[in-house]
Amino acid sequence: MKRRSFWSWVWIVLGSLYFILPLYSTFDFSLREKKGVLSFLSYKNVFIDPNFWDTIGFSLEIAIFTIIVSILLVVPTVYWIRLRLPQLRGILEFISMLPFVIPAIVLVFGMIRVFSGAPFFLTDTYFGTYALLVAGYVVLALPYVFRAVDTGLAAIDVVSLTQAAQSLGANFGTILIRLIFPNLKVAILSSAFLTLATVVGEYTIASFLVGIKAFGPYMSLIGQNKTYESSSLAIISFMFTWSFMGLIQLLSRGKAASTSLAGAR
Amino acid sequence: MDFLSLTNLSKTFGAATAVEDFNLDVEKGEFVSLLGPSGCGKTTTLRMIAGFELPSTGKITVDGEDITNQPPNQRNVGMVFQSYALFPNLTIGQNIGFGLEVRKMPKPDIQKRTLEMLELVHLEKHINKYPYQLSGGQQQRIALARALAISPRVLLLDEPLSALDAKIRVELRLEIRRIQQTMAITTIYVTHDQEEALSLSDRVVVMSQGHIEQIGAPTDIYNDPSTEFVAQFVGQLNMIPVTEVDLRKGTCILAGQRVKFEPSPNQIISSEPRLAIRPEELHLGTGEGRNALQGRVESVQFLGSVVRLRVHVDSAIFSADLFNERRITLPRAGDEVVISFPEQSCWLI
Numbered sequence: 001m002k003r004r005s006f007w008s009w010v011w012i013v014l015g016s017l018y019f020i021l022p023l024y025s026t027f028d029f030s031l032r033e034k035k036g037v038l039s040f041l042s043y044k045n046v047f048i049d050p051n052f053w054d055t056i057g058f059s060l061e062i063a064i065f066t067i068i069v070s071i072l073l074v075v076p077t078v079y080w081i082r083l084r085l086p087q088l089r090g091i092l093e094f095i096s097m098l099p100f101v102i103p104a105i106v107l108v109f110g111m112i113r114v115f116s117g118a119p120f121f122l123t124d125t126y127f128g129t130y131a132l133l134v135a136g137y138v139v140l141a142l143p144y145v146f147r148a149v150d151t152g153l154a155a156i157d158v159v160s161l162t163q164a165a166q167s168l169g170a171n172f173g174t175i176l177i178r179l180i181f182p183n184l185k186v187a188i189l190s191s192a193f194l195t196l197a198t199v200v201g202e203y204t205i206a207s208f209l210v211g212i213k214a215f216g217p218y219m220s221l222i223g224q225n226k227t228y229e230s231s232s233l234a235i236i237s238f239m240f241t242w243s244f245m246g247l248i249q250l251l252s253r254g255k256a257a258s259t260s261l262a263g264a265r
Numbered sequence: 266m267d268f269l270s271l272t273n274l275s276k277t278f279g280a281a282t283a284v285e286d287f288n289l290d291v292e293k294g295e296f297v298s299l300l301g302p303s304g305c306g307k308t309t310t311l312r313m314i315a316g317f318e319l320p321s322t323g324k325i326t327v328d329g330e331d332i333t334n335q336p337p338n339q340r341n342v343g344m345v346f347q348s349y350a351l352f353p354n355l356t357i358g359q360n361i362g363f364g365l366e367v368r369k370m371p372k373p374d375i376q377k378r379t380l381e382m383l384e385l386v387h388l389e390k391h392i393n394k395y396p397y398q399l400s401g402g403q404q405q406r407i408a409l410a411r412a413l414a415i416s417p418r419v420l421l422l423d424e425p426l427s428a429l430d431a432k433i434r435v436e437l438r439l440e441i442r443r444i445q446q447t448m449a450i451t452t453i454y455v456t457h458d459q460e461e462a463l464s465l466s467d468r469v470v471v472m473s474q475g476h477i478e479q480i481g482a483p484t485d486i487y488n489d490p491s492t493e494f495v496a497q498f499v500g501q502l503n504m505i506p507v508t509e510v511d512l513r514k515g516t517c518i519l520a521g522q523r524v525k526f527e528p529s530p531n532q533i534i535s536s537e538p539r540l541a542i543r544p545e546e547l548h549l550g551t552g553e554g555r556n557a558l559q560g561r562v563e564s565v566q567f568l569g570s571v572v573r574l575r576v577h578v579d580s581a582i583f584s585a586d587l588f589n590e591r592r593i594t595l596p597r598a599g600d601e602v603v604i605s606f607p608e609q610s611c612w613l614i
């Protein structure tokens with residue numbers, strides 16, 4: 001017993017060091033822009049750069065559209081598959097995993113090839129380009145969104161609930177809005193945060209479609225040009241991602257507490 | 266005029282037939298149970314009435330209106346599921362009001378109706394709770410209230426009590442019947458529990474392998490089963506091989522002893538005739554005008570209100586039920602006993 005807890009502590013410490021040391025050194029380095037003293041100067045420089053705010057604002061906007069489109073696409077699809085075509089679930093799951101296998105660079109080249117020319121000419125306008133960007137991100141986010149929604153729907157008896165609602169007079173629109181979406185609140189929120197974190201930090205697709213307008217390419221540019229600012233930017237985006245992860249944890253913990261209460265009966 | 270009519274209804278899934286040539290007419294306010302073993306097509310029949318399954322052939326009418334191909338959300342048919350199927354994101358009050366809200370009923374009316382329904386199932390104080398905060402029995406009452414809130418033309422229940430434990434089951438069964446009678450609502454109740462079907466229903470439909478075996482009042486089903494399947498499935502039944510059957514005189518030979526039954530000259534009997542008799546019709550000791558058989562007790566099973574004996578008569582085995590009495594002296598395994606029964610209590614199959 002003692003031995004076991006000793007070794008588990010060793011692993012925990014090693015794991016934490018592996019994780020925390022680089023982060024700490026980056027943080028420490030980011031404080032040394034002013035010679036000889038520790039200061040937040042590099043952070044100040046990041047925050048007073050209007051490009052920082054423009055790019056992060058742009059990426060957040062794109063992220064929000066991505067979230068809306070993916071949710072509206074995935075929730076009704078997965079719901080319908082679970083309700084009427086359960087034999088197709090495996091295929092859907094396979095499709096949702098493709099973004100893990102196909103590199104983003106292949107995706108973006110494919111998209112540009114197909115949609116920039118006739119008859120679409122999407123990249124000729126801002127709107128078209130942004131739409132293409134959102135579409136690409138919807139694909140990238142698919143594994144997370146599908147997984148979260150699918151698990152969320154597995155937790156409720158979709159078939160019986162749908163039939164109960166139908167026998168009470170509800171149509172599919174009402175069922176989706178009043179029953180399915182509200183029951184997926186946690187699943188939707190957690191996939192939304194994951195999507196947000198993915199989109200805001202994404203580099204490949206953004207740099208090919210909109211370049212420096214997006215936060216990912218901006219970060220990379222800073223990384224090439226400004227030594228200290230690149231470190232502080234890395235820390236900032238870490239904090240950003242982590243606070244979302246924390247939020248997901250918090251939300252799903254609240255949910256877990258209420259379901260374990262239900263399970264206790 | 267019959268209120269709910271199912272005419273020549275059948276349903277096939279691919280090559281398999283789930284329901285075959287089903288004909289049933291239900292009067293307004295009547296409580297009809299579909300009783301049968303697992304897989305005999307009870308749920309499929311119910312789902313066709315609800316509209317979740319389209320019949321392969323046949324017609325369904327309610328109050329003269331043909332609803333065979335109507336979508337489920339336009340039928341105004343209430344349904345209660347085995348799994349309760351309460352909406353987990355809505356409170357008890359919102360669950361009951363859901364159907365009314367869908368119908369765009371004004372808010373105050375919804376509130377009034379919701380309270381009425383909660384009173385009906387005695388759960389007024391739980392209006393603001395969520396389904397997971399209630400017990401199984403309470404949840405099923407809410408499901409019933411929710412189904413009734415929309416004043417459905419027909420109420421359908423698919424094994425609503427089978428997820429509950431024995432005591433609650435009996436309690437809720439009485440409650441369902443009480444509510445059904447107060448509201449005079451036409452009800453179809455699916456169960457594989459014969460006690461439930463017999464105790465609740467005005468009429469019972471016994472099904473087997475997709476077709477109807479018999480339709481009748483509970484006492485008819487039990488006392489006058491029209492097929493061997495019904496006789497076997499509903500209640501316990503002794504079926505003892507007999508020889509030298511004389512239908513006109515009403516006599517046969519059972520284990521070497523002569524037995525009398527009510528003459529039935531026109532009956533067609535099988536090549537292996539058997540005498541059928543319910544365990545509770547058998548008595549210990551002789552009695553005037555009764556068939557009496559000499560046998561030996563094989564086992565005695567004390568079940569509370571009933572004592573079940575297994576008695577060997579030659580090579581035949583009888584199951585006999587006696588009512589318990591406080592000062593009863595029970596025979597023991599190995600005892601020689603006489604069992605007797607009146608001739609009108611047995612019949613030939």
Ligand SMILES: Nc1ncnc2c1ncn2[C@@H]1O[C@H](COP(=O)(O)OP(=O)(O)OP(=O)(O)O)[C@@H](O)[C@H]1O
Nearest residue numbers: 278281282283302303304305306307308309310457
């Ligand atoms: N969707 C379906 N696809 C294929 N076969 C089905 C389907 N639904 C039911 N069946 C078949 O139809 C038959 C009748 O099923 P049904 O569910 O009506 O039986 P049941 O009497 O309700 O049984 P239980 O008491 O087990 O609920 C069964 O053999 C079943 O396998």
Ligand SMILES: [Mg+2]
Nearest residue numbers: 307308309423
């Ligand atoms: Mg069933």
